[in-house]
Structures are given as C-alpha cells and as structure tokens.
C-alpha cells in the first residue's frame with residue numbers, strides 16, 4: 001500500500017497551489033481557434049501548450065479523454081504522454097474517462113487508469129455508479145491500495161442529469177446505506193461514498209456540478225468534491241460559495257473552456273488560470 005493516501009496528497013497540493021482543477025479539453029472548435037489542425041498532431045500541440053501553461057501553477061489538471069479518443073490510437077498516445085509529463089512534474093492528474101461497468105470489467109478499467117506502471121496511470125479517474133455503486137468496488141480497492149482517487153458521478157452539471165439523479169428511491173431498493181423513503185438516487189451515491197471513506201483515506205470523491213443547487217445532504221461527506229460547470233456552463237465563484245457553503249474543505253472547482261479560450265498564448269492561458277484560481281481561493285475563503 002502506498003505511504004500517502006489520496007486525501008493527504010490532495011490536501012498538500014491544494015495547500016501549495018490552490019484548489020482549482022483546469023481541464024485539458026481539446027475541442028475541435030478550440031483547435032480551430034488556436035490555428036491547429038483537427039488531427040492527433042493538433043491535439044498534441046494543444047496538450048503541450050496546456051502543460052507549459054498550467055503545470056506548477058495549479059494543483060490539478062483534468063484531461064477529458066473523449067477529445068483524445070476521437071483520434072484513436074494516435075490520440076491515446078498523446079494522452080499517455082500528457083498524463084505522464086504532468087505527473088512527473090508533480091501536478092495531479094484526474095483522467096476524465098467516466099468509466100463504469102460490471103465488477104469484473106470494472107477491474108480492467110481500474111487497472112488501465114489506476115494501475116501502477118500502466119501507460120495511462122493517473123492520480124484519479126472519474127467513474128459512473130449507474131451500474132450500481134457496488135460494481136465500482138474493484139476501482140475502490142485498487143485506488144486505495146495505490147494512494148489514488150475516484151470521482152463518482154453523483155449530481156452532474158448538465159440539465160438532463162436531474163431526471164435520473166434526482167429521482168426518489170424506495171428505501172427497500174437501498175442496500176442498507178441510506179435509510180428512509182424519499183432518498184434521491186444522487187443522495188444514495190453520496191451515502192455510499194460516506195460509508196466507503198470510513199477508513200479516513202478519502203479515496204472516493206464525488207462529482208457535483210456547480211450549475212445549480214444540488215439538493216444533497218453532504219454534511220457527512222468529507223472527501224473530495226469535483227465541481228464542474230464554472231465558466232462556460234454558467235456557474236460563478238459566488239455560486240460555488242453558495243452551493244457548497246458547508247462542504248468546502250476538499251472542494252475542487254473545475255473549469256475548462258473558460259480558461260482554454262485564452263490560448264494558444266502560454267502566458268495568456270497561465271494568466272487566465274491564475275485569475276480563476278485566485279478568484280476561487282478568495283471567493284471560498
């Protein structure tokens with residue numbers, strides 16, 4: 001087992017460089033705006049510029065796997081290099097892969113993103129609990145063993161998420177982690193994460209969007225919360241302060257396009273990231 005838990009690595013990175021997580025999302029529209037070709041080579045240059053701009057300045061970066069995957073094996077090769085360069089420089093990487101499957105397949109996904117000497121090894125990965133929270137167990141085990149983290153989708157930032165995530169569960173459907181009727185699907189994920197983190201290592205984080213009130217009881221949850229939606233999806237720092245007023249310790253606001261639109265100048269990207277990072281620190285102080 002790794003000496004340091006994910007929670008302690010995260011706390012130390014936040015203390016050094018703030019809590020902002022900047023996305024590396026090479027959207028086709030951003031490649032065009034940066035004067036880059038819509039090819040794996042274009043994505044590589046995009047990622048290299050991001051690495052130069054953000055590494056050492058923010059605590060975490062989050063490459064969105066979909067934009068690399070679009071270029072097949074060449075895109076994956078760029079993603080592998082990006083993840084390893086960022087991690088080698090001491091910046092934490094959350095791979096935004098949103099994996100989730102039956103337990104036996106989940107074990108393979110976990111190995112791919114959280115294994116020790118594998119090409120895509122990241123500090124944390126986003127996962128979907130919608131095949132059942134228990135199906136994530138192999139990922140929880142591997143992450144705990146290797147001092148890495150998971151971010152489990154609870155209440156996502158997109159408007160469509162509520163239809164499923166805010167649906168009310170019957171108590172009989174719940175395997176003992178939540179009690180009483182009227183618990184939402186998203187709340188059951190929060191409750192399962194609380195139960196999982198009882199070892200104090202904060203392996204299981206949550207994804208809770210910053211775009212609207214989440215309606216969750218997060219009072220028992222002290223692990224990391226990834227909060228996307230800042231900037232391009234309309235959320236502001238004031239929204240973060242309001243929505244997460246009781247759960248700020250390991251709150252990790254994420255922004256991607258709102259910073260990336262300042263490229264391809266490395267200095268303009270860095271300044272934009274620093275501005276948002278400092279706004280977030282001041283707004284949540």
Ligand SMILES: O=C(O)c1cc(=O)[nH]c(=O)n1[C@@H]1O[C@H](COP(=O)(O)O)[C@@H](O)[C@H]1O
Pocket residue numbers: 023025064096126155156157158207208209226228229230231232233254255256257258
């Ligand atoms: O898991 C995520 O990061 C995520 C969850 C969620 O609820 N909403 C959400 O926007 N995201 C991701 O966060 C990033 C947000 O990008 P921007 O809207 O450009 O800031 C994208 O990579 C999304 O895929």
